Amino acid sequence: MGMAMIRRCLCWCLLTLVSVAHAGGVFWTDRGASQLKRMNFDGTALQTISLSGAVSSPGSNIRGLAVDVPGQRIYWADNGADRLLRANFDGTSSVILHTVTGGNSFPADVRLDLGNAEFYWCDQLRNRIQRSTLGGTSVTEIITTAAPTGPYFMDLDVAAGKIYWGDFDGGAIYRANLDGSGRETLLTGNNKTRGVGVHPAEGMLYWINRDDKKVHRCPLSAFASGAIALTDPAVQTLYTGLDTPHGLVLDIPARKLYWADTGGNAGTGNGDRAVSRGDFDGSTPMEVLATGTEPWDVDLDRRCASYAEWRLRCFRRDASAAQTDPAADPDDDGLPNAVEYALDSPPLHASGSVFAGGFLTTGPVAGAPYHAVKFRRRAGTSDLTCVVQVSTNLITWLGSAAEPQTTEIEVRPLADGMEEATVRTLNPVSGYTSHFLRITVAVGP
Ligand SMILES: [Ca+2]
Ligand SMILES: [Ca+2]
Ligand SMILES: [Ca+2]
Known part of the structure; x- marks a missing residue:
């Protein structure tokens, strides 16, 4: 043979x-309500997470949030008491991981490197990016003098050893190695940079441009020869006419973007005071999933316990039954939706x-x-x-x-x-x- x-x-x-079993969903911080929220991928079953343990409230001025799916934990920042915290998905066993002493601190976005068991956050007022263990010990400064007006949102590409972040009141986006070396300016010219998210396999950077009210993306290859301006032809605009978009997270297998909009310019744009989602290529209109008082940041537990849950994650809410049927192959790649579900491949994008x-x-x-x-x-x-x-x-x-x-x-x-x-x-x-x-x-x- x-x-x-x-x-x-x-x-x-x-x-x-x-079956309609649920496993995953969307987590977000509602700064205005001082609440941690959880909901299904389509915005249904919105609930407030009730905390117990070290704290019974997430804080008076909560900001960034990140979820550890294997560990079933939520991590977040509270700019009110200047501290970093975590709790179980169900709100139990809350823990204060780290308290910044000395005042004049603004812990903002947070990210997890689960492979190395490390927790990252940026501090806008102290103008630095730091990390610790997942238990909040061994606090280390990674980046100092991170941005002219301080770092605000960030993302990690652990496989490539890179961290990306934006300038709070400025238009720049930066990148450095995870130890802070090799710092680069990638882009200038945003109104105010908010959420950033990198797609390593496709070499694409997504970000939010707050008061231009837009979501953009750009191939990482465009930054190879140094910083480019927002007006560079390589920069694509995916969504416009938003209100005050902030936190951003990518669902890479589903090819969707989720963002939180604080509504700071309330009434002047779409999706104000809401968590919304759209497509990687901006090809269909944004979907407003759920509203809050002042949504600030969002993260995803991408697990799906049933085909019904996966359908909510990968398809628009108004998708037809013909498109979402397990036997259908709407992207014509030879893989019926049932197989895309089994493999976690995108049902609306030809899979390799x-x-x-x-x-x-x-x-x-x-x-x-x-x-x-x-x-x-x-x-x-x-x-x-x-x-x-x-x-x-x-x-x-x-x-x-x-x-x-x-x-x-x-x-x-x-x-x-x-x-x-x-x-x-x-x-x-x-x-x-x-x-x-x-x-x-x-x-x-
Ligand atoms: Ca503070
Ligand atoms: Ca298919
Ligand atoms: Ca596919």
């Missing part, structure tokens, strides 16, 4: 949809190769080859079943949940409720002239 004859393919089948690949491995019979495949799949759902089937002729396929033909040899957790599974055949593939694997995706009870 030659390697060339080993093939994998992907197919799916659909069972009846009944979705396989991590197949290979020959070892098994119980010494010296014999076993056919294996490694792939990403959604975990923790109530309605998704992935079964790897085997065939020697592409006609007869064997393998079901009840009568498996393969076994999982490794499952590795990934971000956003996904996992990487490695599966091999139960029996060696010696003696076959050809051998095929396929992954079936079933959505249903």
Whole structure:
């Protein structure tokens, strides 16, 4: 049997949809109400998180917020008492991580580097970016004299070792290494820079330009030769006519942007005093998801426990049933929505190769080859079943949940409720002239 004859393919089948289980959603700070909020991806089921533990109120002047999905925790900044805090998703076990002493402090945006177990925040008045452990110890200054009027919002690209941030009352966006070295000015000319968000894989920077009332993006390649101006042709404008947009977060697999608008210019723009979302390319109108008193920052728990929840995350609220049906393929990339759900690929954007690949491995019979495949799949759902089937002729396929033909040899957790599974055949593939694997995706009870 030659390697060339080993093939994998992907197919799916659909069972009846009944489940509407929820796992993830949108977290945001309502500064005006001094409340931490949580809601579904489409803005429904809005609730105020009730805190217990070290504090029963998040603070009198709350700002940036970040969520740790594996740890099930929310981190946030309170400019009232000048401190950084965290609590469980359900509000229990709140902890004061760090209190800035000496006054004249303005802790603003926060970010997490979970891989290195580090917590970042920027302090606008003290004009610095700092980090600590996730427990608030070992506080370190990363960037000093961060911006002419202080740093306000930021984002991390941990894989590339970069931090991005903007100037509170100025128009610049900066980048540096995570240790503060290699500082660059990327862009100038915003009215007031607010939320920034980087998409590492596509090399794109998204940001909010407060009193120009816009959301922009620009390829990172445009900054390769030094700072560019907002008027540079590489800068794209995705949304205009907003009110007073502030915090920004990207949902990269769903290709959506979420932002908080404080309503400081209330009545003069769209989405004032609300959390809204739009598309990476600005191709459809913004959706106002929920209103508050003064929404300041937003973050996402991207997990989905059911197809119904994933549909709320990836499609517009007014999307047609024909478009959102599990069998539909609205982006015409050959992957039905059910498979896009299983793989966490975007259902409205043609997906590239979705396989991590197949290979020959070892098994119980010494010296014999076993056919294996490694792939990403959604975990923790109530309605998704992935079964790897085997065939020697592409006609007869064997393998079901009840009568498996393969076994999982490794499952590795990934971000956003996904996992990487490695599966091999139960029996060696010696003696076959050809051998095929396929992954079936079933959505249903
Ligand atoms: Ca303060
Ligand atoms: Ca598709
Ligand atoms: Ca797709």
